[in-house]
Amino acid sequence: MEDKNIVLEVEHLKTSFFYGKKEGKAVDDISFKVKKGEILGIVGESGSGKSVTAMSVMKLLGNTKGRVVGGSINFMGRDLLAVSDKEMRQIRGKHIAMVFQEPMTSLNPVLTVGEQIAETIVVHEKVSKKEALARAKELLDTVQIPLAEKRLGEYPHELSGGMRQRVMIAMGLCCNPDLIIADEPTTALDVTIQMQILELFKKLREQYELSIILITHDMGVIAEMTDRVMVMYAGCMAEYGDTATILKNPRHPYTKALMKAIPRLDEKQEYLDAIPGVIPSIFNLPEGCRFHPRCRLATERCRKERPDAFTVDGRTVCCFKAFEEVKESL
Amino acid sequence: MRYLVRKILSLVVVLFFASIICFLIIHFIPGDPAQAMAGPGVSAEDVEKIRVSMGLDRPLVEQYITWMGDIITKGDFGESLINQEAIGPLMAERFANTLILSFCGIFFAIIIGIPFGIVSAIKQNSFIDLATMGFSILGVSMPIFWISLILILIFSVNLGIFPATGSGTVMHLVLPTIAIGLNSLAVIARMTRSSMLEVLRQDYIRTADAKGMPYSTVILKHALKNAMIPIITTIGIQFGYLLGGAVLTETVFVYPGIGRLLVNSITRRDYTTIQGCMLVITGLFVILNTIIDLLYHYFDPRIKKA
Structure with missing residues (x-):
């Protein structure tokens, strides 16, 4: 790889789910890069393929009916799709860590918090249990859990949701990974805790030059947290690029609609500008551009052809209409 | 406390x-x-x-x-x-025999049943799974006395490896142990399989995978410990069943246990002996259940607070 700063490079990733003979294209031709110390946001409605993208990178689709069917995933010069299960287990937790959406159920109920963090360290760093527990305590301090010493001996059910998510983050951090994938880490938490957790991510990024992929459906979180963003819709990329640029001047109708759908406190709104319709099932995807049934600007061409990606002022867009607009403005 | x-x-x-x-x-x-x-x-x-x-x-x-x-x-x-x-002394002697047999039976059932169940669960719908579960249906369906007779036929009459009846040596215990344990083995294997399948779908298993735990650790530490509660319950029930239900095995193998004592007492209307046997069997069953309740604690810390 030419650029040493690139931690993760995903190209033309395709992941499908198979039920009998039916193939559901959950992720269909997604490409993105994550640089060192960068936060990449992936945003989209539920069912747009964000989590599946993350699970594909982690190679955690094994227990599901899903399978990567195309593309490449390059992590620090290694082709993840080519490594064995055993090698992948050595990468997971040590080089790439993941924080999940469900803090309530993601920790093992019958093992203490300390044990769950320490075992990860023991497996990857080959240190003694005692040393690992000492490190676990430091990590709990890092993620700002008070009374860390006492918490080590407690079970997940004795902790609140926010605490559990902090434990998950501590677990993710325990071997100083290069990349953390956080899949809606704050969705299950209440708003004040959300802020604290997000602040924590920011702090950790600065402290450790950590790269983070932050998956969310919240445009506010994207604006607050990320350097670059990829907007996904029905398994496809809609718009991808610099966060500030995209938020200031969104090109794709879906990005625009998402931003309009954010309720605003400073304006009195009679109705929330929601996007009409629902995201299609991966087993029943529309022809052409996947967003066209819900797009106010859709033309005949959108119904038949799938738009190619084009690049304009530092971002990539997949939309015929946006392309025309750009051409006109030139 | x-x-x-x-x-x-x-x-x-x-x-x-x-x-x-x-x-x-x-x-x-x-x-x-x-x-x-x-x-x-x-x-x-x-x-x-x-x-x-x-x-x-x-x-x-x-x-x-x-x-x-x-x-x-x-x-x-x-x-x-x-x-x-x-x-009293009569029961004590008989009861000791039954305990030995039941312990051997349940031990046999656990040692083989749990690994069978685990393998079945992680290789769900594979040939191994089908074979194990098929075998286990067979195990549940075969009546004990019939298994006993077949075992005697094969291993005592034809092969002459183990004695057909009596008690006193380890060799005497082998066939009754298999006969009495086979049912429980099948039940435990099936329970282990379904419990493991349930647990393997949980989020915390995905977490264990995501932090790069070796596969064996994921299965034996993260999954099995969670799956143990229903398995422990099943083992307890099966053990109680072995204690009380050893009658058939004891009869076929002419093994001097409490089950046979009870049955003989019933046919002879020996009321005082019936009373005694019932009390002892019931008492043991209840104590056993208490021990199992206490074992839950070890496997599930959430129960402590409840």
Whole structure:
């Protein structure tokens, strides 16, 4: 790889789910890069393929009916799709860590918090249990859990949701990974805790030059947290690029609609500008551009052809209409 | 600790009620114990004499207190109605035999059943899974006496490896252990499989995978410990079943256990022995369940707070 700063490079990733003979294209031709110390946001409605993208990178689709069917995933010069299960287990937790959406159920109920963090360290760093527990305590301090010493001996059910998510983050951090994938880490938490957790991510990024992929459906979180963003819709990329640029001047109708759908406190709104319709099932995807049934600007061409990606002022867009607009403005 | 005290208190209460039921059996079963003891063709006066000597004419409460009192203070379960032998020592000896057999049976069932279940679960719908579960359906469906006979036929009559009947040596235990344990093995394997399948779908298993735990750790530490609760319950029930239900095996293999003692006593209307056997079997069942409740603690820390 030419650029040493690139931690993760995903190209033309395709992941499908198979039920009998039916193939559901959950992720269909997604490409993105994550640089060192960068936060990449992936945003989209539920069912747009964000989590599946993350699970594909982690190679955690094994227990599901899903399978990567195309593309490449390059992590620090290694082709993840080519490594064995055993090698992948050595990468997971040590080089790439993941924080999940469900803090309530993601920790093992019958093992203490300390044990769950320490075992990860023991497996990857080959240190003694005692040393690992000492490190676990430091990590709990890092993620700002008070009374860390006492918490080590407690079970997940004795902790609140926010605490559990902090434990998950501590677990993710325990071997100083290069990349953390956080899949809606704050969705299950209440708003004040959300802020604290997000602040924590920011702090950790600065402290450790950590790269983070932050998956969310919240445009506010994207604006607050990320350097670059990829907007996904029905398994496809809609718009991808610099966060500030995209938020200031969104090109794709879906990005625009998402931003309009954010309720605003400073304006009195009679109705929330929601996007009409629902995201299609991966087993029943529309022809052409996947967003066209819900797009106010859709033309005949959108119904038949799938738009190619084009690049304009530092971002990539997949939309015929946006392309025309750009051409006109030139 | 408080939990332990509470458990033991409830154990005492349950045992108390169980003992009342065991005691009352003698009065519920049709037929007069005094008459039974006297045998046929004895005059009504003699029967009456026996009744008085056995204390059967006194109020029920008094009879119960005497009976229970003797058991608790002296370990005296009374005498057999048939041969006036003391029931206590007889039961102790038989009971030890049954315990040995049941322990061997359940051990055999656990040692093989749990690994079978685990393999089935992680290789769900594979050939191994099908074979294991097929075998386990076979195990559940085959009646014990039939298994016993087949085992005797193969290993004693044809191959001559193990003795067909009797007790005393390890060799004598092998066939009864397999016969008695096969059912439980099948049940435990099936329970392990379904419990593991349930647990393997949980988020925390995905977490364990995501932090790069070796596969064996994910299965044996993260999954199995969570899957153990229903398995432990099943093992407890199966063990109780072995203790009480060893009758058939004991009969086929002419093994001197408490099941056979009970059945023989029933056919001979030996009420005092029946009472004693029932009390001991019930008591053991209840104590066993308490031990299992306490074992839950080890496997599920959430129960402590509840």
